[in-house]
Amino acid sequence: MPSQRPIDLVIVGAGLAGGLIVLALRARRPELRVVLVEEAEAAGGNHFWSCFPGDVAAEDRWLIEPLIVHSWGGHEVRFPDHARTFEAGYASLTGERLDAVLRQAVPEDDLIFGQGVGLLSPTSATLADGTVLSAGGVIDARGPGDMRALDLGYQKFVGQEWRCNAPHGLSRPIIMDATVDQSEGYRFVYVLPLSATALFIEDTYYASGPELDVPELRARIAAYARTQGWEGAAEGHAETGVLPVCMDGDVDALWRAEAPGVAKVGLRGGFFHALTGYSLPDAVRIAIAVAKMDDLSGTALREAIQRLARAHWRGQAYYRMLSTLLFRAAEPAERWRVLARFYRLDPALIGRFYAGQSTFTDKVRILTGKPPVPIGRAILALGATR
Numbered sequence: 001m002p003s004q005r006p007i008d009l010v011i012v013g014a015g016l017a018g019g020l021i022v023l024a025l026r027a028r029r030p031e032l033r034v035v036l037v038e039e040a041e042a043a044g045g046n047h048f049w050s051c052f053p054g055d056v057a058a059e060d061r062w063l064i065e066p067l068i069v070h071s072w073g074g075h076e077v078r079f080p081d082h083a084r085t086f087e088a089g090y091a092s093l094t095g096e097r098l099d100a101v102l103r104q105a106v107p108e109d110d111l112i113f114g115q116g117v118g119l120l121s122p123t124s125a126t127l128a129d130g131t132v133l134s135a136g137g138v139i140d141a142r143g144p145g146d147m148r149a150l151d152l153g154y155q156k157f158v159g160q161e162w163r164c165n166a167p168h169g170l171s172r173p174i175i176m177d178a179t180v181d182q183s184e185g186y187r188f189v190y191v192l193p194l195s196a197t198a199l200f201i202e203d204t205y206y207a208s209g210p211e212l213d214v215p216e217l218r219a220r221i222a223a224y225a226r227t228q229g230w231e232g233a234a235e236g237h238a239e240t241g242v243l244p245v246c247m248d249g250d251v252d253a254l255w256r257a258e259a260p261g262v263a264k265v266g267l268r269g270g271f272f273h274a275l276t277g278y279s280l281p282d283a284v285r286i287a288i289a290v291a292k293m294d295d296l297s298g299t300a301l302r303e304a305i306q307r308l309a310r311a312h313w314r315g316q317a318y319y320r321m322l323s324t325l326l327f328r329a330a331e332p333a334e335r336w337r338v339l340a341r342f343y344r345l346d347p348a349l350i351g352r353f354y355a356g357q358s359t360f361t362d363k364v365r366i367l368t369g370k371p372p373v374p375i376g377r378a379i380l381a382l383g384a385t386r
């Protein structure tokens with residue numbers, strides 16, 4: 001018989017942000033009844049989520065530790081003018097593992113999968129079958145929604161697991177191989193060695209529009225593997241992504257766009273890195289913050305998390321400016337120079353950049369020296385944003 005206990009919190013969307021909040025609450029506030037609703041049949045979607053060690057504070061690492069499926073002791077980048085190896089490790093979490101960990105941590109009655117949620121209020125969620133879940137509070141974690149309040153470009157990719165006929169010889173991830181064709185804008189290949197003969201290869205590029213030509217990118221992956229001498233074929237995990245790269249916008253308008261009055265997390269709440277579109281570091285921070293909140297009522301949650309969203313937005317101003325420079329100040333074929341130059345800087349600065357925690361000195365350092373984009377065009381591009 002389904003549990004009759006009152007529900008303290010409903011989390012809508014069992015992706016990265018929603019899943020982590022539930023795990024944090026199960027670990028730190030087991031007395032609460034938290035119900036997780038997801039429209040798919042499983043949590044986590046079809047994802048590899050990767051991060052650097054510095055992306056997550058040491059004291060918060062326990063939250064993602066059980067989700068890590070692959071980890072490496074270093075990584076490298078490659079550009080037309082230089083290559084570099086870094087000692088800092090890298091780790092990948094998977095949606096499949098998130099699903100398994102959630103099923104272990106949460107009572108079966110409190111996982112409602114295969115049910116989309118339409119109507120949301122600060123204290124209720126209406127399921128597709130008409131059931132209304134009433135709760136002390138509700139959090140909307142449904143992933144990217146109506147983002148018209150933001151001025152966006154996109155980081156787009158197709159990734160495929162690639163089975164090599166012989167050992168590939170790669171021992172650490174290549175986070176960016178930008179030695180590929182750059183004529184249409186910044187493009188790179190991302191490679192994770194999963195085993196001696198299996199790789200995960202992702203062809204990624206930055207572009208103004210969200211359209212994704214999947215067959216074209218698959219063909220590029222096969223061509224890249226061939227040029228590296230990795231004879232084999234695509235097999236197993238495959239994913240696609242169209243991630244927002246933010247140049248400007250209005251975070252309060254983003255919050256009003258859908259389910260106004262309801263607390264929002266993840267991409268829906270604007271919690272992502274403006275230049276990379278990645279959200280794992282923010283998802284961990286917000287999950288830990290929610291687990292520490294005294295008042296989890298719908299209105300209190302909305303106020304507290306919206307405050308965090310505004311603070312995050314202010315903290316991202318610098319990365320929005322870099323996104324603008326990348327998209328609007330540099331000629332498409334020259335954009336790689338912005339990243340190539342960045343990757344010559346101090347590894348600690350690079351780590352803080354990805355974690356979204358650049359210091360004032362870092363910010364100055366990234367922009368000083370020989371400019372990677374024409375100065376006049378940079379000023380025009382920045383002036384054009386609100």
Ligand SMILES: Cc1cc2nc3c(=O)[nH]c(=O)nc-3n(C[C@H](O)[C@H](O)[C@H](O)COP(=O)(O)OP(=O)(O)OC[C@H]3O[C@@H](n4cnc5c(N)ncnc54)[C@H](O)[C@@H]3O)c2cc1C
Nearest residue numbers: 013015016017039049050117142143241266267278279280
């Ligand atoms: C393929 C891919 C790879 C990525 N890799 C990385 C990475 O390596 N590192 C990183 O930091 N970021 C990565 N990102 C970017 C970003 O971190 C992810 O998109 C992340 O999953 C966003 O988290 P989220 O919780 O906001 O949304 P999601 O993880 O997408 O979760 C939203 C969930 O809500 C569910 N949902 C939607 N509508 C409803 C509804 N009406 N009712 C119920 N449920 C609903 C969805 O099915 C989904 O499960 C990646 C993105 C993609 C697409």
